[in-house]
Structure formats: structure tokens, C-alpha cells
Amino acid sequence: MTDFDQILSKSTRGVEDSIIIKMAQRARDLKSKGRDVVSLTIGEPDFDTPQFIKQAATDAMDAGFTHYSPMPGMPQLREALSAKLKAENGLTYSTDEIVITNGAKQAITNAAFALLDPNDEVIMPTPFWVAYEGISVMAGGKPVILKTTSKDGFKMTPAALEAAVTDRTKLLIFSNPCNPSGAVYTRDELEALAAIVRKHPRMMVMSDEIYEYIVFDKPHVSFGTLEGMRERTITINGFSKGFAMTGWRLGFLAAAFPVAKACAKVQGTFTAGANAFVQMAGVIALGESREECRKMTASYHSRRDLISRLLADIPGVSVRPPNGTFYIFPDVSAHLGKTAGNHRVETVEDLCMWLLDEHDVATVPGGAFGDPDCLRMSFACSEEDIEKGIGRMKEALGLLS
Numbered sequence: 001m002t003d004f005d006q007i008l009s010k011s012t013r014g015v016e017d018s019i020i021i022k023m024a025q026r027a028r029d030l031k032s033k034g035r036d037v038v039s040l041t042i043g044e045p046d047f048d049t050p051q052f053i054k055q056a057a058t059d060a061m062d063a064g065f066t067h068y069s070p071m072p073g074m075p076q077l078r079e080a081l082s083a084k085l086k087a088e089n090g091l092t093y094s095t096d097e098i099v100i101t102n103g104a105k106q107a108i109t110n111a112a113f114a115l116l117d118p119n120d121e122v123i124m125p126t127p128f129w130v131a132y133e134g135i136s137v138m139a140g141g142k143p144v145i146l147k148t149t150s151k152d153g154f155k156m157t158p159a160a161l162e163a164a165v166t167d168r169t170k171l172l173i174f175s176n177p178c179n180p181s182g183a184v185y186t187r188d189e190l191e192a193l194a195a196i197v198r199k200h201p202r203m204m205v206m207s208d209e210i211y212e213y214i215v216f217d218k219p220h221v222s223f224g225t226l227e228g229m230r231e232r233t234i235t236i237n238g239f240s241k242g243f244a245m246t247g248w249r250l251g252f253l254a255a256a257f258p259v260a261k262a263c264a265k266v267q268g269t270f271t272a273g274a275n276a277f278v279q280m281a282g283v284i285a286l287g288e289s290r291e292e293c294r295k296m297t298a299s300y301h302s303r304r305d306l307i308s309r310l311l312a313d314i315p316g317v318s319v320r321p322p323n324g325t326f327y328i329f330p331d332v333s334a335h336l337g338k339t340a341g342n343h344r345v346e347t348v349e350d351l352c353m354w355l356l357d358e359h360d361v362a363t364v365p366g367g368a369f370g371d372p373d374c375l376r377m378s379f380a381c382s383e384e385d386i387e388k389g390i391g392r393m394k395e396a397l398g399l400l401s
């Protein structure tokens with residue numbers, strides 16, 4: 001028998017399969033067996049892509065945009081993005097400092113491969129988007145997990161950041177708004193972090209702003225606008241969340257020219273330019289008002305209020321209403337070590353499995369995001385599903401003692 005453990009690379013073996021995908025798949029399997037499962041797992045808008053963007057893709061195909069695009073992206077979209085970054089984010093990047101990618105995930109991957117040498121340290125504050133860890137490891141970097149707490153609003157403090165920096169630190173990576181906590185940093189909070197970055201000239205910052213439009217209570221601030229940070233920041237963004245375009249695979253990054261050029265080189269090595277007619281649809285999406293994005297955000301806002309209220313009403317669940325994204329990340333550790341019948345819940349992972357297998361509600365254990373006390377729920381689903389799912393969770397947790 002071939003021993004594939006001896007064959008597969010250490011870096012691929014070192015990366016876990018996504019627990020989000022596992023939980024979502026398990027929920028789908030149960031559904032296909034006729035169970036009425038409510039899935040609060042997957043991080044994608046439940047809205048369809050706005051019709052005018054779909055039409056733009058069809059028109060672009062008809063107009064012949066069916067060939068390879070230039071590696072770093074179509075000039076039309078790079079221009080539109082340069083204008084968008086200036087107008088909406090206050091960031092000044094020329095077209096050759098912007099690289100269009102196959103989704104934001106590829107933008108993160110390009111930047112990780114462009115920057116990391118073996119064992120360069122990558123600081124990632126918890127809770128972090130799961131892919132950061134795997135991408136950093138595959139690119140040869142060494143994740144350094146910086147714990148944040150619910151008391152600090154799941155935000156890293158300047159002191160904690162400073163303590164995590166070593167002479168091997170190459171990168172700080174975080175999402176703002178944050179998947180999974182929904183935390184949104186204020187300008188003052190970001191300024192305090194930038195002051196630490198300024199002290200360490202070798203350190204770069206990957207600011208993942210893919211949820212920038214989905215904010216409820218305070219404005220989104222781009223890290224690259226802070227003093228001295230334009231050169232030090234790789235801004236990651238894309239169309240998946242704000243424009244409900246997950247399946248289109250359209251993202252981008254903006255960075256100082258040498259970094260952008262290196263990212264384009266990585267992209268040219270691994271794949272090619274993003275889909276040409278999708279990029280042209282991206283130009284049309286950016287050219288319109290953000291009315292459709294605002295409507296979707298208004299809907300997430302009322303669902304945020306609903307799910308926060310319902311969770312706050314469950315004993316032993318400690319919750320912070322998220323200021324952005326469509327995720328909520330309650331602390332459920334008060335229930336660990338309890339039993340219901342002959343089922344004992346030792347970890348949040350056990351709890352999530354039990355909630356799914358016995359109570360038909362699918363969530364994602366927080367350990368996947370670096371916080372084993374919490375679980376993540378996506379509220380990019382109907383209010384009816386939110387009520388049903390949280391109702392089931394309340395009933396289930398009530399059985400534990």
C-alpha cells in the first residue's frame with residue numbers, strides 16, 4: 001500500500017481541512033436525509049448578484065471579453081478601482097499598484113507568497129479568518145497567534161501587538177470588519193496600532209477589508225490611510241461580500257508598486273489574470289451607486305439586531321452585537337463540562353456537533369478561528385431561519401446541566 005503520508009508535502013499535511021466546509025457539508029448531508037436542518041455556517045450573502053451586474057457580464061461576453069486578461073487585470077477595472085479607492089477609502093494607488101485577483105483569497109495568497117521567507121512570522125489576532133493560517137503556512141511563514149478577548153471587543157491592543165513583534169515579524173494580517181467577530185476598529189484604535197507598525201520598519205500589514213460595506217454603527221476606516229501606512233499596507237478587498245458575488249471570484253489588492261509587482265508575479269506563476277468578462281462586469285458594478293449594497297446591508301443590520309437579541313436571552317451565552325459583517329461570535333464556554341442525558345459536552349466542537357446532530361442547527365466551532373470558547377453563526381439567512389435556529393439552540397442548551 002502506498003504511504004501517502006510520505007509523499008504529500010509537509011505544508012499540505014500541516015493544513016487542516018476547513019471545519020466551516022465540514023460543518024456545512026454535514027448539514028447538507030442531514031438535509032438530504034430529510035432532516036429540517038437550519039444552517040448558520042456559510043459566509044456568503046443569501047442575496048443574488050444584482051441584475052445589472054449579471055447583465056454586464058453577459059454584455060461583456062457578447063462584446064468578446066472571453067480571452068486571457070492581462071496578468072494584473074484589465075486596465076478598465078484597475079482604473080475604476082483606483083478611482084474607487086480614492087473616493088471611498090481615501091487611498092491613493094495608481095493603476096499599476098492594483099492587482100485584480102481570482103477572489104480576495106487569491107489576493108491574500110499572492111501577498112503571502114510575495115512577502116514571506118521561510119519562518120518569517122505572521123501575526124494574526126484571534127479570532128481570525130481561518131484561511132490566514134493555512135495560507136501563511138503554505139507560503140512558508142510561521143503564524144503567531146495574538147489572543148484578543150471579548151472584553152477588548154475582540155480587538156488587538158497596541159500593547160499586545162507590540163509584545164507579539166519580534167525581529168522575525170514580517171506581516172500582521174487582520175480583517176476589519178472582522179470575520180468572525182464582527183468587530184470594527186475605529187480610526188483612533190487603528191492609529192494606535194499604526195504607531196507600533198511605524199517602529200518596526202520590516203513589518204507589513206495585510207488589511208483585509210472585504211466586508212467594508214457591511215458596517216452598521218460606525219464607519220469603516222482603511223488602514224492604508226493612516227500616517228506612514230500607505231507604503232506598509234497591502235489592502236485586500238473584493239466583490240464577493242458587498243456585491244453578493246461570491247461565485248464570480250473577483251478580488252483585488254492595492255499596495256506600493258514593488259509589492260504589487262511581486263504579487264502580480266506570484267499570480268503569473270500560479271494562475272493567470274482573473275476572468276475577463278467578470279472583470280468588465282466589475283467595472284459596471286463600481287460605476288453605479290452603492291444602492292444595492294446599501295439595501296443588503298440594511299437587511300443584515302436588522303438581522304444583526306434580531307440574532308443579538310435572541311442570543312442575549314439564552315442563559316450561559318455571552319454575546320457582543322457585531323458592528324459589521326454577517327457573523328456573530330458568542331462565547332458559550334459556560335456550557336462546557338455539562339451533560340444532557342448521557343451526552344457530555346467537553347469542547348465547543350462537541351457542542352456544535354451535538355447541536356447539529358441532535359438539534360438540527362449548524363454552527364461553526366470557534367477553535368477554527370483561534371478561539372475555543374466561542375462559536376460562529378452566520379446571519380446571512382432569513383429572519384425565519386434565525387428565529388428557528390436560535391430557538392433550537394436555546395432549547396438544547398436548556399437541557400445541559
Ligand SMILES: Cc1ncc(COP(=O)(O)O)c(C=O)c1O
Pocket residue numbers: 043102103104105106129175179208210238239240246249250251
Ligand atoms: C475575511 C475574509 N477575507 C477574504 C475572504 C475571501 O473572499 P473571496 O470570496 O473574494 O475569495 C473571506 C471569505 O469568506 C473572508 O471572510
